Amino acid sequence: xxxxxxxxxxxxxxxxxxxxxxxxxxxxxxxxxxxxxxxxxxxxxxxxxxxxxxxxxxxxxxxxxxxxxxxxxxx
Numbered sequence: 001x002x003x004x005x006x007x008x009x010x011x012x013x014x015x016x017x018x019x020x021x022x023x024x025x026x027x028x029x030x031x032x033x034x035x036x037x038x039x040x041x042x043x044x045x046x047x048x049x050x051x052x053x054x055x056x057x058x059x060x061x062x063x064x065x066x067x068x069x070x071x072x073x074x075x
Contacts, residue, residue, distance in 0.1 A: 003034075006023075006024060006025070006026075007020065007023045007024075007025075007032075007048060007055075007057075008020050008021035008022050008023045008024075009023075009037075011037075011039040011040075012039075013039055013040030013041075014040075015068075016039075016040060016042070016065060016066060016067055016068060017039075017067065017068040017069070017070065018037075018039050018044060018067060018068070018069045018070070019069075019070050019072065020046075020057050020069070020070070020071045020072070021072050021074070022072070022073055022074040023048055023055040023056075023057050023071070024055050025048055025049075025050040025055045027050070029050065030049065030050045031047065031048065031049045031050065032047075032048040033045075033046075033047050033048075033060075034046045034047075034048075035060075039067055040065065040067075041064045041065040042062055042063065042064040042065045042066070042067040043062070043063045043064055044059065044060075044061070044062050044063075044067060044069065045059070045060035045061045045062075046058070046059060046060060047060055054073075057071045
């Protein structure tokens, strides 16, 4: 639950979507790889990378049902 809060992961299995809102890695962690994150009947792989004060998210793969993935930044 801490990771979902810090990384802004907001899954919705019913709508078949995954929203990632303003992800932020701590300054001591410059990258994080998540694999096989299950959202409904889909599995997704995500890479988070810290550059300066901004954390970027890259969708590596999606398996199973189609899944809409949106990454949004507040700043």
